[in-house]
Amino acid sequence: MSVTRRRVLAFGVAGAALLGVGSGLSWIALGYRVGPDDVPVALSAKEMAVVRAIVECLFPAEGAFPSGLDLGVHQRIDEEIWSSPAHVRSDLKAAIQLLEHVPPVYGYFGRLSSLPVEARLACFLDLLEAGLDPVARAAQALKQLSHLFYYAADASWAAIGYDGPWVKTPSPSATSNAYAEAVRTRRQG
Amino acid sequence: MITHGRELTGDTRIDCDVVVVGSGCGGATLAMRLAEEGRDVVVLEQGGHYTSRDFDQREANMLAKIDGGRGLDTSEDGSVSLTYGNNVGGASVHYWADSYRTPPDRLARWAEEFGIEGHDLAALSPHFDRIERDLNVHEADDSYVNEMNRRVLGAARAFGWDVKKVPQARRGCARSGHCMQGCAYDAKQSQLVTHIARADALGARIHSDVRAERLVWEGSRVAALEATVVDRGTQQPRGTLTVRAKQVVVAAGGYGTPTFLLKQGLKERLPHLGEHFFCNPCPMIHAVYDEPIVQWRNIPAAWGVEEFRLARFDGDRYVEGGYLLMPNQLQPAMLAAVLPGAGPAHRALMANLANLGGTIAWIDDAEEGSIRLEGGVRKIHVPLDGLNGQILRDAWIKQCRVLFETGAKELIFGDAADTRITRPDEAEAAVASIDLRPSRNVLAAPHPGGCARMGRDASDSVVGFDHRVHGTDNLYVADPSVFPTAPSVDPSLTIMAFSYVAAAAVDAAL
Numbered sequence: 001m002s003v004t005r006r007r008v009l010a011f012g013v014a015g016a017a018l019l020g021v022g023s024g025l026s027w028i029a030l031g032y033r034v035g036p037d038d039v040p041v042a043l044s045a046k047e048m049a050v051v052r053a054i055v056e057c058l059f060p061a062e063g064a065f066p067s068g069l070d071l072g073v074h075q076r077i078d079e080e081i082w083s084s085p086a087h088v089r090s091d092l093k094a095a096i097q098l099l100e101h102v103p104p105v106y107g108y109f110g111r112l113s114s115l116p117v118e119a120r121l122a123c124f125l126d127l128l129e130a131g132l133d134p135v136a137r138a139a140q141a142l143k144q145l146s147h148l149f150y151y152a153a154d155a156s157w158a159a160i161g162y163d164g165p166w167v168k169t170p171s172p173s174a175t176s177n178a179y180a181e182a183v184r185t186r187r188q189g
Numbered sequence: 190m191i192t193h194g195r196e197l198t199g200d201t202r203i204d205c206d207v208v209v210v211g212s213g214c215g216g217a218t219l220a221m222r223l224a225e226e227g228r229d230v231v232v233l234e235q236g237g238h239y240t241s242r243d244f245d246q247r248e249a250n251m252l253a254k255i256d257g258g259r260g261l262d263t264s265e266d267g268s269v270s271l272t273y274g275n276n277v278g279g280a281s282v283h284y285w286a287d288s289y290r291t292p293p294d295r296l297a298r299w300a301e302e303f304g305i306e307g308h309d310l311a312a313l314s315p316h317f318d319r320i321e322r323d324l325n326v327h328e329a330d331d332s333y334v335n336e337m338n339r340r341v342l343g344a345a346r347a348f349g350w351d352v353k354k355v356p357q358a359r360r361g362c363a364r365s366g367h368c369m370q371g372c373a374y375d376a377k378q379s380q381l382v383t384h385i386a387r388a389d390a391l392g393a394r395i396h397s398d399v400r401a402e403r404l405v406w407e408g409s410r411v412a413a414l415e416a417t418v419v420d421r422g423t424q425q426p427r428g429t430l431t432v433r434a435k436q437v438v439v440a441a442g443g444y445g446t447p448t449f450l451l452k453q454g455l456k457e458r459l460p461h462l463g464e465h466f467f468c469n470p471c472p473m474i475h476a477v478y479d480e481p482i483v484q485w486r487n488i489p490a491a492w493g494v495e496e497f498r499l500a501r502f503d504g505d506r507y508v509e510g511g512y513l514l515m516p517n518q519l520q521p522a523m524l525a526a527v528l529p530g531a532g533p534a535h536r537a538l539m540a541n542l543a544n545l546g547g548t549i550a551w552i553d554d555a556e557e558g559s560i561r562l563e564g565g566v567r568k569i570h571v572p573l574d575g576l577n578g579q580i581l582r583d584a585w586i587k588q589c590r591v592l593f594e595t596g597a598k599e600l601i602f603g604d605a606a607d608t609r610i611t612r613p614d615e616a617e618a619a620v621a622s623i624d625l626r627p628s629r630n631v632l633a634a635p636h637p638g639g640c641a642r643m644g645r646d647a648s649d650s651v652v653g654f655d656h657r658v659h660g661t662d663n664l665y666v667a668d669p670s671v672f673p674t675a676p677s678v679d680p681s682l683t684i685m686a687f688s689y690v691a692a693a694a695v696d697a698a699l
Contacts, residue, residue: 058531063534073570076249083259083424087566097607121532128531129605136605137628144526145261151539152249152522159543162485162521166365167373173253174237180420 032113035150038075039183047093050100051077053113054142064159069151076149077142077177082182083175095138102135125188132140191238191277191389191449194398199419200429205231205394206699208414208434210401213279213686215668215691216440217380217388218320222692224391227377228699231394231432232385233414235441236275237421238397240381244371248522251370255282257444262425264558264634266627269470272635273444274497277397278381280635281681283321284368285489285518288326288358290317290679291686294499298422299612303673306654308690315409316689320682321356321442322369322380323387328354333364335487337516337546337595344495344594350496355515355652357488358681366486366518384685399430404437404453410662411437415522438656438665438697440688443468443637446558446670448567450641450651459651459661465642467554467675468571468634472581473517474588475528476597477538482546489518497587498677500580511580512550513678514587519547525633529607538601548592550584551636551679552577560640573625582620589616603630636680638669655694656687663698667691 644650
């Protein structure tokens, strides 16, 4: 069999409400900055800043573990969202918006990306276990995507004792190549 | 000849005897058989065509290439991850190579309870014989048994449970453990290197990157099939392909076939279309050991516990069982995604990767789900309460038993509440506490089917015993969508054997 695995990108029953909240908040985009090397293609600058903030708190550099930002996990999430079908893409963007603005409901004073790193991690863990379906599902989606791409990166393998693939030369997918071209175009433009 | 979408320009028209939508176990087998009979066969596959040269064993790269929905698709409430292929060869390219014949008790049930004709043990046995020869199905020797399998075997034997070697479709396996990323050594006998290769050699025309869109009807006969040629990188349309065939076979898999047929507006005259869905939801438990397990190498499941394959009842009261129990195998990135929580606690688990093992159970669905369209988007309902929920909980209980017997020090359920136990006597309470509501657990759904089931007429089914869709002259289904229930084992050989029957019916109609 082929097992697995990852999930939680379709928001189903709660989707309508989630999308409503997300689109309702998407205008609040002032003051967001992406990193100098970040080139979001699918995400807005605000959404990229939120994803960046999540990656920063989940994957700090520590011992043999590299920083998630150094591995470009946030950029890889942008690629995945860019490559996804339209309905998945809109669900994920709405999820990011929701995670950014829901923290006050859980007792945190401020937007997720504006919280200090330690508080941001505590908040994200609370959202993962949230009783509200759309919030937990949004947090699960970002958690699973970020962990998938962090540990798919060969720079993370030494820290976990994984000896890596036996095929030594990576072969990116056609969508990866197309995304890289889109990034190049955007960078030039 | 295998033609990639990028090789097609503009609008292309093809005439042939048979067009087959989908190239997995169902479509590839049927295409091969018809090609063997000298028929002019065209196969349309919406995913890409990749070979072992493209299988780089990197999880993220391979998810993007061969997993439907890039491995991120779920049921409508997020409860279950949908696992399916999106490439020439279908899900067989990323399956574990487990190759069971349909158990005789299941074939008998299909005949007695659902009135299925022409698919009994006598009819299918010759096909199983040939499939097993062609795919080199065999029991692996001990050099292919990794530490997790060795421990599960020992524990099952200690309990006196029925545990058997899992039949393997392999030839010269390298033991890399990257079955789910596509076999870089062409050792796993997927459809890509067996039935597709033979169909190709016999002259079948196989088109990748072509998505079937619409059936054009002339009365009750399909006159043409219209498809879109997609750019593999951007997934944007780059042309059209129209196929005029005498016979049309939909073999797009347990998720794809009902979706395609629903999009043709057939639900009204085929009320069972999209109903009776099963998918073998798979609950898993992760285990922490004091010693290295290295779950990511060698054959995923060399041994399987068959003791609980059939559910046991006391009258109407469920007692136990209704699943296969297997050693689990996940590569690190996927494992990280399904382990519970995040932050330092999650990182501590990953730092101990070599000492993590676990098991997985394939639930033989006792309650049916459904597939429907909502605004053109597929919605899949998988019921996890009721009897399915009871079976899930029993599967967790038995996994706890076996894992503690293997020497595990801590068990991790992977649910949202991050339930963990360290002693066998904690198992019952822990399992009882698990919340089965949506998004609380990580369950995979690798074996979908049932939504175009076989039967006598449209009052009880979607296709007849010849696999032809009721009320049509030349439209057939050849994949697990036609099964009345899940087969209770990995379905790949059952799908192929049913396709032998379907191919004979299609051939006879030409």
